Amino acid sequence: MRRFTDDERRARLARRHFLSEPADAVDRVVGAVVGLHATDPATPYLSLWSRLPVFTTADLDAELYERRSLVKHLAMRRTLWTVRSGDLPAVQAAASDRVADTERRRLIADAQKAGVCADGEVWLDAARGAVLQYLAANGPTDAKALRVALPELAGVWDPAPGKRWGGETPLAPRILTVLSVQGDIVRGPNDGRWTTSRPRWTSAETWIEPTQAVASEAARALVLRRWLAAFGPATLTDVKWWFGNTLTWARQGLRDIDAVEVDLAGTPGFVLPDDLDEEPEPDPWCALLPGLDVTTMGWFERDWYLGPHRGQVFDTNGNAGPTAWCDGRVVGAWVQDDGGRVEVRLLEDVGTAAHRALQRRAAELTDWLDGVRVSPRFPSPLTKR
Incomplete structure (x- = not known):
């Protein structure tokens, strides 16, 4: 059995994460890497800055809102x-459909329980039709x-009747979430800066090129093969954790792509059948990655690149804050200080x-940000210190 060291x-x-x-x-x-995390609006911009020699926020904006390739x-x-955008049908079927089913069922149950409707299916379908008709007539709308x-x-x-943290909450945001995860609508132009999210919704069929399901x-x-590469x-x-699915789903997916079992320091792992060649050692490198970066969040079992630092760079809910890397490890x-200057905390x-390499990278990021303050949505204990 092929053995892979840390x-x-x-x-x-x-190499594979650039x-x-x-x-x-x-x-x-x-x-x-299949996709970049975007829960924190600044993350995809900073993730790309870390991986491209010349990158500006306008480069990503152009792909998202002009060419619409993303x-x-x-x-x-x-x-x-x-x-x-071309990968959306596969991502939809491999992951989003499962999320959509859960969100739709919960929304219907809550709407019926709140007395908003008697038949949640009919109510939600009517809302869907109204939104799509309005967007067709008026274009992207917040x-x-x-x-x-x-x-x-x-x-x-009311998510928690009688509780102090409960209270009446509008259902409209959840309706839009269901329509988006179903693939009916997408986030179009952003009315905020690159560090904030104020999207205008638009119908998927008018925003991106129609593709076959x-x-x-x-x-x-398809997606698992791309991810495993x-x-x-x-x-x-x-695999189970990253895709947000079951162990049965993960096992069957690995069988379908003929994944090969390998040894990861005594733990079974999997690679693609044509990806067993030895990986040469790269030159020394360092990186500053944003919170929720796709690499930091890439695996559930993380000791091989986190070492003893998990509790310092992840919050208690498993969200990664900004990280500093050297040669494949989080260090x-x-x-940013009060003046916006980037500081490394080792x-x-x-x-x-x-x-010295990390300090140079910090200076480069300071210049690139040019005074813009980035507040990670999920700061880690180390960044809050």
């Missing part, structure tokens, strides 16, 4: 992702304007050369 896994991570050798285009990065979509683990214009989006519910099993094989070797638990974090001695 050092070799870190070497693969360095951290030791930068990429040459936005879509190449996004496609290679789109933001709710998918794996009910997380918002930036994915390639959530507030949709709520004002459409009585079908009215209604409130993909059957669920074919979609699973970038993140393998990975454990069965990694600290980065923050958790271990990385040596003189690596320390």
Whole structure:
């Protein structure tokens, strides 16, 4: 059985995530790693800055809102992702459909329980029809304007009746979430800056080129093969967690793509059958990655790149804050001071050369941000210190 050491896994991570050798285009990065986390609006921009030699926020904006080669979509683990528009049918069938089914059932049950409707299916279908008709007539529209214009989006519910943290909450945002994760509508132009999210909703069929639907099993094989090429070797638990599905689903997916079992320091792992060659050691490298970066969040079992630092760079809910990396390992974090200057906070001695490289990278990021303050949505204990 082929054995992969932690050092070799870190070497693969360095190259396949474009951290030791930068990429040459936005879509190449996004496609290679399946998608970039976008729950925090700044994350995809900073993730691309870390992987492209020359990158501006306008580069990503152009792909999202002008060429529309990328789109933001709710998918794996009910997380918002930036994915390639051409990959959307596969991502939809492999991950988003499962999320949509759960969100739809919960919304219908809550609306009926709140007395908003007697038949939740009919109520939600009417809201869907009203939203799509309005968008067809008026073009991209923000959530507030949709709520004002459409009585079908009215209604409130109380998530915790009688509790101090409960209270009446509008159902409209949840309706729009269901429509988006079903693939009916997408996030169009952003009325905020790159560090904030104020999307205008638009119908999917008018925003991006229509593409043929993909059957669920074919979609699973396609997306899992793409993911394993970038993140393998990975454990069965990694696959289950990353896709937000069941162990049975993960096992069948690995069988469908003929994944090969390998040894990860005594733990079973899996790689693609044509991806067993030894990975050469890359040149020394360092990186400053944003909170929720796709690499930091790439695996469930993370000791091989986190070491003892998990509790310092992840919050208690498993969300990663900004991180500093050296040669495939997390060695600290980065923050901005009151003047916007990027500072590196190390958790271990990385040596003189690596320390200087991180300082240079911090200076480059300071210049690139040009005074813009980035507040991670999920700060880690180290960044809050």
